[in-house]
Amino acid sequence: MPQTTPHRIVIVGGGAGGLELATRLGDRLGRRGKAEVTLIDKARTHLWKPLLHEVAAGSMDIDDHELEYMAQARWHHFHFRLGAMEGLDRARREVRVAPTFDEEGREVVPRRTFPYDTLVIAVGSVANDFGTPGVREHAIALDTEEDAARFNRRLINACIRANTQPGPVRPGQLHVAIIGAGATGVELAAELHRTTRLLAAYGLEKIDPDKHIRITVIDAAPRILPALPKRLSEATAKLLRKLEVDLFTGERVSRVTPEGVHTESGLCVPAELVVWAAGIKAPDFLAGLDGLETNRGNQLLVKTTLQTTLDPDVFAFGDCAACPWPGHDQTVPPRAQAAHQQASLLVKSLGRRLRGQPLPGYVYRDFGSLVSLGEYSTVGSLMGGITRGSLMIEGYFARLMYISLYKMHLLALHGFAKVALDTLARLITRRTEPHVKLH
Incomplete structure (x- = not known):
């Protein structure tokens, strides 16, 4: 029998790809009643993830750039539901969402389930500390707006504390160690060089940025920015050294302590402010999600149609999905441009799915x-x-x-x-x- 109620599309994850998909599907299908589009996310606001290093450095105010999910849903004809996905029942076609609590521990939203006809998982990625001792206790990974804002508060408080304490600035007290020399780590280092000097100029007379503030980037790879051509990597390294940013490549971090970062070779970098930007993985809850196939990085295995390998009603894309890349010995890299391309494809694919037409395959275009x-x-x-x-x-x-x-x-x-x-x-x-x- 033909379906008499609107097709229920549930999107889990309001990152760049998930929010773009919900917005465009709401405008195309939700507004005309052809589908009921629901976006689920554990946060109430959205910020483009590549901007988090600017929030952490203090050069960007979140309030000027964050987007309210509830407002976006109203303007673009989809529903927003607050909560973190904690499970999946594929037989009943239901998503299980954990309860949400406020800062005082009071329940705001109870545990709920959401039925779907088509489920799209776009929960992105989180930092992968590879089990390195001390990272969770003493380092901050820039996974969310809250993480970036927390590091910025820690940086400001450290500067104010150093300026008002009775004794001199301790060695390492205002040093920042960034573990990981990919785009996030390198961008953060350059941004911090500028903002820490601006911060010190606002009445922190006791702090001499050139003397007291040090920024160090550490990576196990032989050079910084390994994804870029060698010439650009070398040009960037030259610029950072000109800014007096210390670069240590070929150094694998063995542990992080309250006093600093230690590597396997015996290097010790004094730093009371540490950022972990050395690797990513999909969220842990995806591993074994009601029997769906995942890889070692918790990514859901998908076909070129972005449907999961074991369930055609469940799609996944972005950083949390391992999508085939024909002609290469790897899957599509976890990059913002891939998530944007996949979201654009799914807007067309889900429209075709509602009409009973075959789905196109995704072909990654590296720009x-x-x-x-x-x-x-x-x-x-x-x-x-x-x-x-x-x-x-x-x-x-x-x-x-x-x-x-x-x-x-x-x-x-x-x-x-x-x-x-x-x-x-x-x-x-x-x-x-x-x-x-x-x-």
Whole structure:
């Protein structure tokens, strides 16, 4: 018998891909009553994850850029439900969502289940500390807005404490150790170099940034930014050293203590502020999720249609999915551009699914990588349709390309008019505000 009620599409995870998918499906299907679209996320607000290093460094105020899920749902004809997925019943086609509590431990939302006809899992990734001793206790991973804001508060408090304590600044007291020299670690190092000096200028007379504040990047790989061409990696390393950022490559971290970071070779880096940015994995709850296949990194195994290998009613995409990459000996890399491409495909695929038509396969298109070094520079490589091979870019043009990635994400969520007005408003207000967060 034909289905008389709207097709129930449940999307778990409101990151860049999940939120774009919910927004576009709401506009296409939800508004016309062809489907009931529901987005589930454990947070109440969304921030584009590549911006978290700016929040951590204090150069971006979350309040200026975060998006309220409830408002987005109202504007774009989908439902938002608060909570973290904790289980799945594929036989009953139900998602189990854990209860939500406030800061005082009181229950806000009870444990619930949500029925679905089509389930899309887009819960992203979290830091992988590889079981390294001391990481969970003494380091912060920039997985969420709360993590980034917590590190920024810790940084500000450390500076205020050092400025007001009776004795001199202790060795390592204002040192920042960043474990991981990928894009996040390198971007954070450059941004921190600028913001810590701005912070010290706001009445912290006792702190000499050149003397008391040190930034160190540590990685087990032989060079920083291993995903970029060697020339760009070397150019970035040269710039960071010019900023007096200490770089230690080929050093595998063995443990983190309250006083600093230790490596297998015996290196000890004094630092009371530590960020872990050395690896990612899918959330642990995905492992063995009602029998669905996963890999060692907890990623759900999917076909090129983005359907999980054992259940055609369950889709997964983004960092939490291991999608085949034909012609390569690896799966599609966990990158923002892949999640955006997959979300665009699923908008079409789920419309075809409702009409009973076959689903297209996903083909990853690598457009290159861009790494922002704040106001100092931007480096990257462009590939695909822009050039037949790989075009390495640096400087102002690369910076414009980097900014355009964020603007493309905003355009997918809000449309041109709102993005243009918000951009203009921020250009005006930015001139009257401190360029670093002070609280």
